Amino acid sequence: MTSSDTDPTTVDDQVPTFVDLGLSEPVLKALSDVGYETPSAIQAATIPTLLEGRDVVGLAQTGTGKTAAFALPILSNLDIAQKSPQALVLAPTRELALQVCEAFEKYAARMRGVHVLPVYGGQAYGVQLSALRRGVHVVVGTPGRIMDHLDKGTLDLSQLRFLVLDEADEMLNMGFAEDVETILAETPDDKQVALFSATMPAQIRRLSKQYLSNPAEITVKRSATTAANITQRYLTVSYPQKVDALTRILEVENFEGMIVFVRTKNETETLAEKLRARGYSAAAINGDVAQAQRERTVNQLKAGKLDILVATDVAARGLDVERISHVVNYDIPTDTESYVHRIGRTGRAGRTGDAISFITPRERYLLKHIEKATKQPLTQMQLPTAEDVNSTRLARFDDQITEALANTARIDRFRDIVAHYVREHDVPEVDVAAALAVLSQGETPLLIDPEADRARAQREERRSEPGGRDERAGKARAERAPRRGGDTNLSTYRINVGKRHKVEPRQIVGALANEGGLSRSDFGKIQIRPDFSLVELPADLGPEVFSALAETRISGKLIELRADNGPRSSVARPPRGDKPAGDFDRKKARHKKP
16 A cells, blocks of 8 residues: 555555554544544555554645544554653644644544644643643644744653644745754654645655655545535626625525635625625634634534634635535635635535635636636536525425424414404405515515516626726726835835745745735735845734734744834834734754754
8 A cells, every 4th residue: 555755656546444444442433423434545545554653755635534644543552641742743824733633632532631732823822831731642733833832942842753744835835844844853763754745846855855764655646626526616797796696696505504705804894794784694704803713703603603604715724614515706716726725615525515606707717717727617607586586485485384383382372363363354364374474574575576686687787798887987996096016005014034045925925824814915015135025015914913923934034024114114013012023032053953
């Protein structure tokens, strides 16, 4: 099943059961509890190899079950009596770290006394320090916060037995290369290492050769860029139609949980409020939402107390909720990578899913780019008609009547009341039933008028035609808009990394977006100078953003974000009481390899 990294193994779909893989009895019981029967291809190849004690390089996409591939053998080999960390999992984002931590806890449910700790930026240090003092077996964290604990001496890795680099290529793309190597240098030489990556660039290959010992390279056969079990559709719709179109889709689609993706943080709140006003249980998550609130919202979605999540790309990273049956691209992403990531929130680990993208007439070119990159055509769908909506509403109303009829005790009491009214007023029973339906429905009509709906659709179609009102308005907005570089909503900020540190724009965007909760639309120009870089960001960055970025590193160096007012600009500080970014000086010398 495995071989050296010079002779990689390609895994097919013929796999044994979990019982055949050599896992411990408590782990097998936990898998049985959650209904797992057959391992995925990456699990079937990786688990026995890790149980043998061999290092592994796993090439697998997100959603193939790789978390269980390393978590199950680690748990099977844990020494519960040892209270210092035995396993460290490095993940690029806090969302993924939380997801991996939850998986460990689920698989360890039948093991008494196992402690797993997530360690990430944005969470108070006190919680993490208390847990580390009590003793933990598995630490799952982002490189930046792990480095902070190593600097403070609060994380002891001297007894570490297992190290996992999850989504290693993404970690390096986000500028964590030096941090990862520093952490690796702090760990025992005889540890077992598992590296998982979707791709194998030269930097990952070099990392593997330097820090892994004769690793087995395991590759899952690559499928299409997007999963075949996700139905992908698109709807051509003008911008003003989007809310109504989404409402109709919500009425006719049989969905359980849904993520609606928008481009900006403000739009998440606006759209969630509009959906709540229409009677749907919806909430927004974006970079401004506190981590604790975000976790509560995600838990509500998992528990069925919430049905719709309106999110930005950054806020939804690493989100894995089984109830998500639908993803809607309310705003189509401008790059195919974001599209693949978004729709990957549904159809996870073999489940089926639906992805619907709203395409305005001006965005048809984006649709062609997505289809070309994913090598999968998207099926055009039509806006649900009034008849479609009415049919769904009538079916739902029928179900409500059937459910009420099943409650015979209450029906008997109301039957007497209706009979009394019929006798007193000489009105047919069917008219009384219709009157009661009107009372229960309220002011909102049960059915849509098809003729009025068709007239409205024709008006919208004329507006979106070439030369129509939408196009004329768009041209007028473009003429009024400031030229590039003149956006008054952006200000220039300075960070202390530049060409000398071999930094690239993508690393700056990745680090600031991930740690500061920013989205791609928040970034303007990026100028990389020899010793520092200038980044255009929103002028109204709040103190919580500066606080979140206070300990952020790029290429191993603290960025020390500040407003740029020229050579003598002062540090843009959070409110009094928060520690300025400059106070977090690092003693990097002790981390350098001899």
